[in-house]
Amino acid sequence: MAISERHAQRLDRTAAADQQVPNVIEFRGASMRFPSGDSGLIDATFSIRRGEFVFLVGQTGSGKSTIMRLLIKEHEPTAGTIRVAGHDLSTLDRKKVPYYRRNLGIVFQDFKLLPDRTVHDNVAYALQVTGGGRKEIRAKVPDILRLTGLATKLHNFPDQLSGGEQQRVAVARAFVNHPPLLIADEPTGNLDPETSIGIMQLLYRINRTGTTVVVATHDHAMVDRMRRRVIELNGGRVVRDELTAGYRQGEVSTGEFGALLREPAPAPRRLPDPGSLFDDAF
Amino acid sequence: MRFSFFFREAMRSVNRNAIPSFAAVASVVVTVLVLGVFIPVVQATTGAANEVRGRVLVDVFLKTDAKSADVERVRVLLTEKTKHVGKVQYVSKADAYKQEKKRNPEAYQLLGSNPLPDTFRVTPDEADNALALRDELAPTAASGRRTSIDPAIDKVENRKDQTGKILTATRVVKLAMFMLVTLLVIASILLISNTIRLSLFSRRREVEVMKLVGATDWFIRWPFVIEGIVLGALGGVMAILLLLVGKIALIDPLAGDFALIASPETISFSVLVALLFAASVGVSGVGAGLSLRRFLRV
Numbered sequence: 001m002a003i004s005e006r007h008a009q010r011l012d013r014t015a016a017a018d019q020q021v022p023n024v025i026e027f028r029g030a031s032m033r034f035p036s037g038d039s040g041l042i043d044a045t046f047s048i049r050r051g052e053f054v055f056l057v058g059q060t061g062s063g064k065s066t067i068m069r070l071l072i073k074e075h076e077p078t079a080g081t082i083r084v085a086g087h088d089l090s091t092l093d094r095k096k097v098p099y100y101r102r103n104l105g106i107v108f109q110d111f112k113l114l115p116d117r118t119v120h121d122n123v124a125y126a127l128q129v130t131g132g133g134r135k136e137i138r139a140k141v142p143d144i145l146r147l148t149g150l151a152t153k154l155h156n157f158p159d160q161l162s163g164g165e166q167q168r169v170a171v172a173r174a175f176v177n178h179p180p181l182l183i184a185d186e187p188t189g190n191l192d193p194e195t196s197i198g199i200m201q202l203l204y205r206i207n208r209t210g211t212t213v214v215v216a217t218h219d220h221a222m223v224d225r226m227r228r229r230v231i232e233l234n235g236g237r238v239v240r241d242e243l244t245a246g247y248r249q250g251e252v253s254t255g256e257f258g259a260l261l262r263e264p265a266p267a268p269r270r271l272p273d274p275g276s277l278f279d280d281a282f
Numbered sequence: 283m284r285f286s287f288f289f290r291e292a293m294r295s296v297n298r299n300a301i302p303s304f305a306a307v308a309s310v311v312v313t314v315l316v317l318g319v320f321i322p323v324v325q326a327t328t329g330a331a332n333e334v335r336g337r338v339l340v341d342v343f344l345k346t347d348a349k350s351a352d353v354e355r356v357r358v359l360l361t362e363k364t365k366h367v368g369k370v371q372y373v374s375k376a377d378a379y380k381q382e383k384k385r386n387p388e389a390y391q392l393l394g395s396n397p398l399p400d401t402f403r404v405t406p407d408e409a410d411n412a413l414a415l416r417d418e419l420a421p422t423a424a425s426g427r428r429t430s431i432d433p434a435i436d437k438v439e440n441r442k443d444q445t446g447k448i449l450t451a452t453r454v455v456k457l458a459m460f461m462l463v464t465l466l467v468i469a470s471i472l473l474i475s476n477t478i479r480l481s482l483f484s485r486r487r488e489v490e491v492m493k494l495v496g497a498t499d500w501f502i503r504w505p506f507v508i509e510g511i512v513l514g515a516l517g518g519v520m521a522i523l524l525l526l527v528g529k530i531a532l533i534d535p536l537a538g539d540f541a542l543i544a545s546p547e548t549i550s551f552s553v554l555v556a557l558l559f560a561a562s563v564g565v566s567g568v569g570a571g572l573s574l575r576r577f578l579r580v
Contacts, residue, residue, distance in 0.1 A: 072494065095498075102496035112491045116298040128287065129497040173495065 022086065023047040024181055024212045025071070030080035032066050032236075040066035042236040043080070048214060050180070053207045055223045056216040058233035064216035066236070068185045071214075072106060073097050085180065102130050105174030105211070109186035111166045113158040113173075119145065120154045123173045130177065140176055148172040148202060164195035168202065175206055182206060183214045188222070196222065197261045204257050225261050291505035292512060295485075302481035303513055309477045310517025310566060311524070313470035314558050318525045320466060324459045325549060331452035335409035338440070338448060340416050342402040345436040346375075352434035353400055359432055360402055364418055366411040371403040399436060409449060416440060474565055478510065478573045489577045499578050507571045514566025518559045525555075 025048040032040035041063045048054050056064045069075045070082055073089055082089045085103070092100055113122050123144060124137045132140075145151050148168040158166055167187060174182055184203060188196035200215075200222065207213040217223060223230055232240035296303050344356060353372070360370050373381075378398040383390040406412045420430045420438035430438055482489075492502045529551060549557075 098493070098496045098498040098501075100496075101494065104496075106494055112487075112494065114488055114491055116295070116488075125492070126495045129492070129495050129501060 022050055023083070024050050024052075024085055025214070026081075026083040027067075028081045028083075030070065030077045030082050032063075032070060032075060033078045039236045040075075041070070041077070041233075044233075044236075044238050045080075046231055046238055046241055048212060050212055051207070051210055053204065053213045053228045054215070055226070055228055055230045056214065056233065057218065057220060057223050057230055059218060061235075062233040063236040064218075064233055065185055067233075068183055068216055071183055072101060072104060098129075102177060103179050103181065105171075105177070105179040105182035107167070107170050107174050107182070107184035107187045109189040111158070111163075111170045111190075113166060113169055115158055118155050118157055119150055119161070119169050122158070122169055123176050126173045126176050144172045144176045147175075147205070162195075163191050164198060167191060167195075167199050171199065171202055171206070175211070178209075179211065181212045181214070183216075185216045186218070187215060188217065188219060197258055200226065200261060201254050201258050205254050208254070222261065225263055226257075227260070288504040288508055292508035295505060295509055296512065299481060299484070302477075302484060303509075306474075306477045306481060306510075306513045306566070307517040307520070309473045310514055310562050311521045313473060314518055314521035314562050315524055316466055317470065317561070318521060318554060318558050319528075320463060321549060321554060324463055327459050328456055331455050332409075334448055335452050336405075338406065338409045338412045340404040340406060340412055340419070341439045342404060342419060342435055343437045343439065344400040344402075344434050346397070346399045348400055348434045356402065356432055356434055360404060360419075364415070366406050366408070366415040366418070367404055368407040369405040371405075373401045373403060375400050409452075412440060412449070471565075475569055475573065478566070478569045482506070482570070482573050482577060486577045489574070493578065502578065503571055503574055506574050507567050510566040510568075510570030511563050514562045514564075515559070517566075518562030521562070522555050522558060525558075526551075 027044045027046050030044045031042050034040055044063070044067070056067060058064050066075070070077055070089075071084065073092060076090065084100075089100075114125060117125065120141055123141050124132075127137050127140060142151070142154075145154060148171055150165065150168055150172060153161060153165060153169075158169065161169065167190075171184075171187070174184075182203070187203070188199050191199065196219070203213050203215060230240065230242060231238060342356065342360065344352065348356075357370065357372065360367055375396055375398055378401060379390070379396045382398065404415065406415045416438050418431075419435070430436070489502055
């Protein structure tokens, strides 16, 4: 654990009870074993506080998506507890799951937009689900689309948009209810680097409104450049949980943040590839 | 507001999924048409079979020298002491002679005297019991010959002894009809459920997304159920119109000529229409709602 975080936690512990920053997400020894016998997650313990911007990194199959699925209660942990906003997810009735999910914004790698609805209707659906009337839709949807830079694409269908634009629609839909927590599973997995930066900036902007943002990604370079808290998973275990290099909440503007992302990342130090040695020898 | 929203959603998906919707309507049309044709056909056939079975009789011939006291004794025996007896009709010597003479005047002219015995025509309570009744009145003796239970009875016969054949034939017809109808109903159910599942399968991603956005099961289900009801009603109405056209163009002109088609046992057209319409709407609505269950587990 990084010194800065330990310091923050000590401050938190000494503060009065009502001033403590509550944990939005809390994993305590959570394990997930699939019926096939594979472990998705092994004894994961970490917590994420309100307003944080956290990356989950790791290779494919390391357990990032399992954490996401546990968070939206698509799966149940086979051991341990998961608390979101203080509520134990295992006590949540199956019938209540839809209402719980309305407090989450969810963004996926493959966008998951409704193909037979326009951009406007896709975002409006998230409001209709909660019983939002026409007035509420008229008030909120254009706003959120302006925030995500889609004001001119209102009446386009998803297949008429580029990948980046589709992901913006997905983010808009996830955020239109102003949920306290937004989780994104590989939001830039299908996008080119420049578009990815745009999406990350958007997520950062949302984070600056006070929403806790959790992003799962395998893009190490992007994560290293962003200098946020990183939870790294490997084979279902949490192997690293630290703040990368000097960061304090609300320190940079979105523009500066974008510039930060365009900087070259520190060169990764890798072991020499045995194949290239072979080439050199002959 | 809720219902209008669900209804608009249902109409939107009918519009957007024109081909699967068309397939659903077509399968409903075919099924209802088949059922609508087969229900009266089956009824007419079993009705006809039953009518044939109603004609199964057991003739009890008395000896030609039977006195009227013998006749009375046998009548009492038949009406009160024998099981499986439905109706007993007495045909006296003279009546029988009159009937037969009318049918074949020359032969009886030659004959001069009346060779016919007094006869009881016994209708069994159920056609299937005809043979049992015969056995009761004239049990088979150890020698293999039949001896009647009353000395005045000369012979007990089934009319032309074809009862067995009639019974087997009608039983086969009934069984065949029953099996045909069962197969058709199973085929119809499979056809409709398959169509529903196909159209739902193409939209399972959509359902998944709705679940992830936080829609409750019924919020997702209602539009699908309404869509099923609308498509079922559409298919039902089309099939019923086709049936009506068929009835007016084909059956009604023939009804005068064939007793079978006008057979009173067939269901009346209005009841049939109501039944078919209710079935098509009900099956489509409930089927859509139930089939969705699998995709709602996200």
